[in-house]
Amino acid sequence: MAVLENLWLIPALPLAGSVLCAALGRKHATRLVNIIAVGCTGLAFLATLELIREFARLRPDQIPHLRSYLPWIDAGGFRADFAFQVDQLTVVMLLVVTGVGWLIHIYSTGYMKHEEGYGRFFAYLNLFMFFMLILVMASNYLLMFVGWEGVGLCSYLLIGFYYAKKPASDAGKKAFIVNRVGDFGFLLALFLIFWNFGSTLDYQDVFAWVQTRPVEGLGQVGLLTAVGLLLFMGATGKSAQVPLYVWLPDAMEGPTPVSALIHAATMVTAGVYMVARSSIIFAHSETALLVVAVVGAVTALFAATIGLVQTDIKRVLAYSTVSQLGYMFLACGVGAYAVGIFHLMTHAFFKALLFLAAGSVIHALGGEQNIERMGGLRKHIPWTFGTMLIATLAIAGAPGLSGFFSKDAILFQSFISPYGSKVLYAMALLTALLTAFYMFRLILLTFFGAPRFDEHHVHVHESPWSMLGPLVALAVLSVAGGWMAAPVLWHGSDHFEEYLAPVFARAETLREARAAGHGAAGDHYQLELMLMGVAIAVSLAGFAAAWQMYSRRPETAERLAAQFRPAHTLLRNKWYVDEIYDTVIVKPVHWLSAQVLWQRIDVRTVDGGVNHLADAARTFGGRLRRLHSGNTRSYAAWVVAGAVAFTALLVWLTRV
């Protein structure tokens, strides 16, 4: 019972690591920093494993396991504590965060080896782990929000790690500000809950209260719909959905391990986790669910279209992440929360692998990130190639790999769920096609074909084992990570979904009630297999198209780009969303800040007022100074004048 009783250990370990790295991370202490950072994260991972072992022994009525460690706010009936909760969902999230986090820490020791600020990097990375763990283990919304903000902070610090480079620091600011917009919605949701329910933001209490309220149908905008929509707004910012996704591609300015950990595996999944955790709230609001599903599907498709023509290896992966996150929200939006979390997990594996492998490629080429200047790397960096290929197969949905099961489940659910629709299914399917296409495009352009870089100047070398080890580990996970859902193939059940069932039980009941109401119940085994087949076909089609365009007949790409020049430019420039935001939002706000708030109010009114006051004091003082003339007779005259005035005053007062 050791870890279950001392849940605080799990976040405390990375926090200690962060503080120690910050204190001790001088330039020549890389060894020490390694030990501390990797060690603390590793210990957190081990603690998580032990936690799982202990958790397995709990009875169902002991779940969720709650422990409160420190009273925090206790004011006028409202209470929020530093309290943690462990249930099956927490266990899954903990595994992903500590497991993948640990692997990425190991990778970073190799990747960041010759970088300035080594200790600072690991301090930030460990701090991020701390906040992320707080986020997933919190037992009330307020503490979750602490973790939420904290990961946003660490994201800013890490994106802007190379702070001397303007694009990097700009990207950091952009990430934080856009996140903030989402957080505004999140906070409003919290306020609404607090205002209407009152004394606590604890999950258990809030969910119990939500249960007592009526389900709000489509179009009915009641309290729970508002809460759900506002919570989702927060998720949109944190998890980079339309319209608040714009920070994620820019976030690629940060070091690659950061992109892997924060912008693929963990932080961006916080929104999905939050929606899943609040499943009961969403289940009570059909409008909110629809919005989540639609935004998810639209984002998935939209981002995939942009990823088709990007040339920076990390940008392609960034848009891919946005797209896959859309899938997760689509799953949650149709009520299949467990499926969404399943995809979260498999995505963490293969996307982190993709990013780390991309980092390996960049490292091998000495900093080159443009795929148009790569090619033929297959023979030079075989391990990187192999692992990246596995990840690509996973994300494209190659049968048997982890991504296949999770993506397939999402497609299936969007088709049959009472909250789903054929339109959503079609969008998701199209996205799958595009995903397969652009991922294979990436692989083909990077690893196949003739080298488009200068082979004499660039010494392509395979990465050290500190970097390759995690790649291999993640590759294994990308392959095997989905097998717990495999029994579906032989009419069995999805073990993962079963494991998480208690967490989403109440939401599921509502979904089934809805399904029964619309007569869509029953065994869908045949349908599932059929849709699986369609998905495989679509993936193959995407692969074939990429193969045709980039391997067999490389001119095809150029020709199509020329033929459809407007569309190509539109996609290449990311649908000009950044430019639109810049014109509509950023520039006016800048103008307002600089011209109005700064010039007119701060400079003219406030500074002007104060300066005028000072001037007045000085002028008055200057005039008063002339009394001190040194001329005794004028002093005498003033004395007399004062006496006369005083006497007159007295007379006047006594008269009146």
Next chain:
Amino acid sequence: MTGCRRRTLTADCGTLTAGREQMTVPVSWYVVLSAILFGLGVVGFLFKRNIITIFMSIELMLNAVNLALVAFSRMHGLLHGQVFVFFVIVVAAAEAAVGLAIVILIARNRESLNVERVDLLKL
């Protein structure tokens, strides 16, 4: 108080009785005189250049006030005014002593009794 045969000291011992006509000087005359003296004192204080003269003007002002006090004391038939005059005289004396000491020092340092020469504090 020649002609005062009463035992108690009252203020009207100044009036002539028994045989002579009663003739009191109206109090307003005293007040006017006091005012004139005070005014002369003020003028001298403001416009004279000799420090000694200024001091004399101050003393003149003080004595004008004394006069007014005594006149009112007589008018009311109370001794309060006259008692206060003693206070004023004492203060005037002390002030004169200190002031003349300062004047002597100034005279030594500035070689002149012209108050316009005392201008070291001029900005």
